[in-house]
Amino acid sequence: AQTVTQSQPEMSVQEAETVTLSCTYDTSENNYYLFWYKQPPSRQMILVIRQEAYKQQNATENRFSVNFQKAAKSFSLKISDSQLGDTAMYFCAFMGHGGQNFVFGPGTRLSVLP
Amino acid sequence: GAVVSQHPSRVICKSGTSVKIECRSLDFQATTMFWYRQFPKKSLMLMATSNEGSKATYEQGVEKDKFLINHASLTLSTLTVTSAHPEDSSFYICSAGVQGAHVAQHFGDGTRLSIL
Numbered sequence: 583a584q585t586v587t588q589s590q591p592e593m594s595v596q597e598a599e600t601v602t603l604s605c606t607y608d609t610s611e612n613n614y615y616l617f618w619y620k621q622p623p624s625r626q627m628i629l630v631i632r633q634e635a636y637k638q639q640n641a642t643e644n645r646f647s648v649n650f651q652k653a654a655k656s657f658s659l660k661i662s663d664s665q666l667g668d669t670a671m672y673f674c675a676f677m678g679h680g681g682q683n684f685v686f687g688p689g690t691r692l693s694v695l696p
Numbered sequence: 697g698a699v700v701s702q703h704p705s706r707v708i709c710k711s712g713t714s715v716k717i718e719c720r721s722l723d724f725q726a727t728t729m730f731w732y733r734q735f736p737k738k739s740l741m742l743m744a745t746s747n748e749g750s751k752a753t754y755e756q757g758v759e760k761d762k763f764l765i766n767h768a769s770l771t772l773s774t775l776t777v778t779s780a781h782p783e784d785s786s787f788y789i790c791s792a793g794v795q796g797a798h799v800a801q802h803f804g805d806g807t808r809l810s811i812l
Binding site for chain 1: 734739793799801803805
């Protein structure tokens with residue numbers, strides 16, 4: 583079974599600084615997808631970034647980028663120029679190629695400080 | 697982008713009441729939808745997979761007679777919490793998957809259920 587681990591329950595960062603959230607996972611599959619979702623206090627689940635395992639290039643979405651290390655099964659999220667609106671729970675998630683087996687990590691609570 | 701609508705956003709009702717929550721995919725068809733429960737400050741816990749035109753698949757420990765799921769069309773899945781009790785109070789959230797170039801799970805805004 584797939585598992586997703588986020589070893590940092592809470593983190594904080596000063597506004598405009600850069601922060602990296604860690605995620606590791608375990609799977610025997612070769613083709614899969616990885617995601618980072620953001621859940622602000624409103625509790626909406628917002629897709630931040632997506633990575634396809636067969637792509638070596640790290641995904642980037644504006645201030646958000648990932649460091650995908652397939653061999654190490656690591657998928658960290660870097661947030662550059664942190665903004666107050668980035669304060670939220672961040673969940674790392676794994677999805678098998680067939681669209682099943684969608685597994686969330688336990689989450690990291692990020693606080694951006696003014 | 698893909699939009700999933702969940703209704704109602706908030707329900708407060710008395711113990712013993714049955715509560716229905718709807719999850720709709722607004723601009724795409726979803727043969728499979730997922731229902732999650734989230735406790736405060738915790739991650740999402742998958743309750744069941746809703747399959748259009750067939751029975752839902754429940755995760756271990758989830759009572760199928762307590763949490764009834766119906767997926768009668770390609771755009772609508774419903775979760776009914778039957779004879780709800782205070783311990784059923786929680787945040788329930790649904791999702792539907794999009795395949796292809798923009799594969800992802802898209803989530804409804806969730807339903808906060810409070811049983812008095």
